[in-house]
Amino acid sequence: MDRHTLFANYVNNHPEAIGKVVDFDADHDRLYHFDLTAANKELTAEVINKPWMFSQLVNEKLHDNNCRYGIGGYMEHRTIYAFSSHFDTDDEPRRLHLGVDIWSDAGTPVYAPLDGIVHSYQDNNTIGDYGPTIILQHDLDGLTLYSLYGHLSRKSLKGLFKDMPVSKNSQIATIGNADENGHWPPHLHFQLMFDMEGKQGDYPGVAKFSEKEIWQKNIPDPGLILKFPQAVNVG
Template structure:
């Protein structure tokens, strides 16, 4: 369990942020309050406790931020899974591990406060990233600190301190950090898709949310 929700019994909603969702064309996604009202309005209307989805999704929402559009080929392929829930929702470690690194990636559209844990799975290293946390979540952390399965490791942050997004957790797995510390690409370009998916396995292998691949 990574949030205080049991996906096998609690209602959840799969959210679509591709061009197939006509709602997105009518929203000013650069206005985080408008974006937040849309996300949580969808959850309320569907009686959902949390919104989920996004792994390997070709998204249009990254057009809202220059952070994803700094080259001729914009980044649009989501490499993690998003769990959309209220700010302050606790986040729990899904596996035993240690704190690898952390930092506040503080710019519009970025992760905001970010934590990376290091684990061992099947005799090999596995890293997990938690983006859009509260700043308080980084207080008192130190590299190498041990973390147990089910231990609280932070909380979902409010905007704007969470990178100026509607409150949610970006959860991502990596088998290779490529030298990164406290940060790792959560979105890649179409041409980079195959390379990044090879080292960013599907987080639902751990979360096991029904209805998602």
């Protein structure tokens, strides 16, 4: 049985083991879907290259649609990464988003959705990168799963240590602002991996679109953990 099937089976058979990543309340909160592909004509080069304008656009969409959180991104082919050389390569630029983005205010609490330990953490302090990042390790009945939390506040890294135990639904971080999170509008990059491939405190969150099938083998859909309802708007 492959790891994707084992993971899905664990989630389905152990619903009590799955907690929250943010304080989303399906009974009261609305969820806005952000499209960060070329289809979104509001994402002009000027908006993408000015964090304050990008943040203003995100805030307006959430406010106008009465949404506490925005969502989007798993295996999405995005155009917004052209603003940073961090995503350039010699042949094909990286444009495939591997995780899920949860858009909300800076300071929004972030939680561990599963019991586990701190695998690694660091401040990936480059324009366009994750900024402060935490990676947790989980044991799902023998299946190892890693969860990555990027674009955090710098204070989120204080007091952490390798192999530090974390409990389901315990707060592990807060969402950072644009001055500390890689120059992005405030949001959480949430990503799952089966194999860290020897990396510490970092793992690619954007890859070459031509390699999508390769990345999908190691990166399951975070929606299995989030269990968010259908977004109320697309735009």
